Amino acid sequence: MPTPHHRQPRYRTIADELRSRIESGVIPPGSLLPTEASLTAEFRASRGTVRQAIASLREERLVATAHGRGTYVAFPLEQGDEFETTSIPSSPRHVPADEELAAIFDVETGSPLVEVRSVLQVNGNTESVICIYSRPLQGAAGQE
Structure with missing residues (x-):
């Protein structure tokens, strides 16, 4: 086709x-x-x-x-610059949901979420920090 x-x-x-x-x-x-x-x-x-x-x-x-x-x-x-990118991920950690995250995930404030941060570096300079949140897996440490 x-x-x-x-x-x-x-x-x-x-x-x-x-x-x-x-x-x-x-x-x-x-x-x-x-x-x-x-x-x-x-x-x-x-x-x-x-x-x-x-x-x-x-x-x-x-x-x-x-x-x-x-x-x-x-x-x-x-023009002509060379670059090297590096992404440095953190280990997942449990964090309590603040008001904004609680609203996004439709959970109560303080409910456990999993956070992973990734630092993006270009030529050794930090350009961004990306935080990814998710619900804990069923039966995982979120039931503390």
Whole structure:
């Protein structure tokens, strides 16, 4: 089945769309790209095709992938600059839900949540700290 851009590989079409979103600021520097599962559904493409598109953006240094954390939009660099990104994840820890998190998760204030922080560094400088919260697994330490 031909794609709307039948003269170029499907992964290029996906990479072009993601590049456009990054360059326009729809997906700003330091933020995560949508998950592979989300992108496969959105573009109706295989996981391998989506991975090829992301690899293409990585080669262009528009994104950086942190193992187990996801793919982040890289911060713009001056022409010719080299960069090295590092994601430093913390160990999961249980925290009480504040009022805002309680409202988001529809739980009582003080209910246990699991927090994982990831520090994104570019060339040794901290660029962002990302906190991910989730409900504790049933039967896990959340029943303290």
